[in-house]
Each structure stands twice: as structure tokens, then as C-alpha cells.
Amino acid sequence: MKAYLIDDEQANREVLHILVQKYYPEITIIGESDNLDTFLNSRQLQENTDLLFLDILMPDSTGFDLLNRLKKRRFEVILVTGFEQFALQAFEHSVIDYILKPIDKDRFCAAIEKARKRISEKKLIDSVKSQLDDRCKIAVIKNKKTHYINCSGVAYMVGQSGGYTSIFCKNGDSYLVSKSLSTLENEHKEVPYLIRASQSVIINLDDIASCDQGGSGYIGLKTNDFEVFLPRRKKREVLQQVDAYLKSQS
Structure with missing residues (x-):
């Protein structure tokens, strides 16, 4: 699984790095940024990402701005934020989970397991569809x-x-x-x-x-x-x- 991190605070990105490396070393973090533009402007990053850790409130934008612009996305999204009031809006964007800062280890692992299951199901569907296309x-x-x-x-x-x-x-x-x-x-x-x-x-x-x-x-x-x-x-x-x-x- 390949993950990408977006958070305007480096300390928060470092925490995610530590948690991923400690509990899910099989996940490869392919990049990170403190703004939306790097990810938005790179189709290659979007196509290579299986799981996006996304902050909500940033200086000049919100994570919802990215989700609104990438409605047809293949990657899963875990929102990581310090604010509870965005939970309903988050799930209206079909994110896989919503984690509050400071990050609780058990909550983090539960979110990852949900993401792994969904990503595995999608890859199975894609594989079946690819085999079907070859025959059809x-x-x-x-x-x-x-x-x-x-x-x-x-x-x-x-x-x-x-x-x-x-x-x-x-x-x-x-x-x-x-x-x-x-x-x-x-x-x-x-x-x-x-x-x-x-x-x-x-x-x-x-x-x-x-x-x-x-x-x-x-x-x-x-x-x-x-x-x-x-x-x-x-x-x-x-x-x-x-x-x-x-x-x-x-």
C-alpha cells in the first residue's frame, strides 16, 4: 500500500511517519506536502496513491477543497484533524475514516484496517474486471x-x-x-x-x-x-x- 501525507504542520506529518513505520511498516509513504497544490497538480501522485492522510484546516485552503476537486478518486482518504465539528461533512465526502489530533494509537490502527480492507476489495474488483475485459x-x-x-x-x-x-x-x-x-x-x-x-x-x-x-x-x-x-x-x-x-x- 502506498500513502501520501498532507498537513501544513511538519510535526503532525512526523507523527504519522512514526505511527506508520511502527505499526504498518509494509505501507510505503511516497511523499508529503504542507499544501494541496503539490498533490492536486500531479496526476502521477494521485494514480500512485492508495491512501491519503489529509488535514482539514490549512492556511489558505481546506482538505475539502481537494476532495471537491477530485470527486472521482481511486485512493482512500483518512482525515486527520484537531476539530470535531467537521465529521458529518467529512463522511459526506466518502472518506474512509476521521481521526482527531492528538492521534490515539488504537484509533489510528482501526482506521488503517478499514482502509486496507477497502483497498483490497477494490484491487480484487479491478483484477476481476481486467480479466473480464480480456475475455469480453x-x-x-x-x-x-x-x-x-x-x-x-x-x-x-x-x-x-x-x-x-x-x-x-x-x-x-x-x-x-x-x-x-x-x-x-x-x-x-x-x-x-x-x-x-x-x-x-x-x-x-x-x-x-x-x-x-x-x-x-x-x-x-x-x-x-x-x-x-x-x-x-x-x-x-x-x-x-x-x-x-x-x-x-x-
């Missing part, structure tokens, strides 16, 4: 050549008349295949992120940009700003699938 490919023909595209790269599929389906990919490519939407659905029914959102559309849940739950409802995708209309009889079922999948990825 769709054969398409373009320029008289057969290409195999990963299901994870598909944004949505639209059924056409005559048993054809148009496939639209996240990278902007599109294909017309001589298979019905139902056939593609049955061939890839084990893929959790591909769901039948309506009679004529299959969507990739990883491409969702918005969900309008009023009235009949719409799902907006990132790719092509595509919108899927949800009929009333289908809306509840689809939104439940969306919610369950997104929770499994958080």
Missing part, C-alpha cells in the same frame, strides 16, 4: 478487416432494423454489426457494466454523466452527449442497476 471482446468489421474491441471501450449500442446494431465507442469510433441488440446482450450478459437501458439501447455504466430521475427519466452519457430515455415501467429497474454498480465502484 466484440468482433466488428471495418475496411474489410475484422477488429476486436473491448467491451469496456463501448459507450453504448443502439439496435437497428433488420437485426443490425450500431456500436459507439468512448474513443469516437463507431461500427455497424450484423447482430441484433438482443444477441449482443445475451453474448455479454456476464458483463456487469453493460445493461439494457431501453428496448433499443444498451449502455456502459462507466460512461454515465448524469441521471435525471424526474418523470420518466433520462440517463446522459459522456460519449456524444447521448441521452437515453427511460420509460416509466423500466425506470426503477434501470436506476437500481445504475445505483448498485456505482456503489460497487466507490
Whole structure:
């Protein structure tokens, strides 16, 4: 596990170093800073970090400023602060735990164990998803050549008349295949992120940009700003699938 520390006081960072080294030497601290900018401006740090220890009140910003700007994060966050009044706000940002200063050893270890469990679960999910992506490919023909595209790269599929389906990919490519939407659905029914959102559309849940739950409802995708209309009889079922999948990825 790789950790990063953000706290404007060096003494507080040193305490975290000591606790990690004493009780969890297998955790590697890959860096630290006394401000948010170093971490915010480095995609590499964000991608390499499994666990972020984050102070809340700093001279020109708060830890919540970072969490607001990095809403889609893969790393877990333990907030370390001297103030109790931010606890509710902290958990609204889906942090793994909230530790008060001065840090209690048992409280620290409990937070680390929660983080280790969550990170382990995520890595297992990522591994299964990666194996699934390797197996899950769709054969398409373009320029008289057969290409195999990963299901994870598909944004949505639209059924056409005559048993054809148009496939639209996240990278902007599109294909017309001589298979019905139902056939593609049955061939890839084990893929959790591909769901039948309506009679004529299959969507990739990883491409969702918005969900309008009023009235009949719409799902907006990132790719092509595509919108899927949800009929009333289908809306509840689809939104439940969306919610369950997104929770499994958080």
C-alpha cells in the first residue's frame, strides 16, 4: 500500500511517519506536502496513491477543497484533524475514516484496517474486471478487416432494423454489426457494466454523466452527449442497476 501525507504542520506529518513505520511498516509513504497544490497538480501522485492522510484546516485552503476537486478518486482518504465539528461533512465526502489530533494509537490502527480492507476489495474488483475485459471482446468489421474491441471501450449500442446494431465507442469510433441488440446482450450478459437501458439501447455504466430521475427519466452519457430515455415501467429497474454498480465502484 502506498500513502501520501498532507498537513501544513511538519510535526503532525512526523507523527504519522512514526505511527506508520511502527505499526504498518509494509505501507510505503511516497511523499508529503504542507499544501494541496503539490498533490492536486500531479496526476502521477494521485494514480500512485492508495491512501491519503489529509488535514482539514490549512492556511489558505481546506482538505475539502481537494476532495471537491477530485470527486472521482481511486485512493482512500483518512482525515486527520484537531476539530470535531467537521465529521458529518467529512463522511459526506466518502472518506474512509476521521481521526482527531492528538492521534490515539488504537484509533489510528482501526482506521488503517478499514482502509486496507477497502483497498483490497477494490484491487480484487479491478483484477476481476481486467480479466473480464480480456475475455469480453466484440468482433466488428471495418475496411474489410475484422477488429476486436473491448467491451469496456463501448459507450453504448443502439439496435437497428433488420437485426443490425450500431456500436459507439468512448474513443469516437463507431461500427455497424450484423447482430441484433438482443444477441449482443445475451453474448455479454456476464458483463456487469453493460445493461439494457431501453428496448433499443444498451449502455456502459462507466460512461454515465448524469441521471435525471424526474418523470420518466433520462440517463446522459459522456460519449456524444447521448441521452437515453427511460420509460416509466423500466425506470426503477434501470436506476437500481445504475445505483448498485456505482456503489460497487466507490
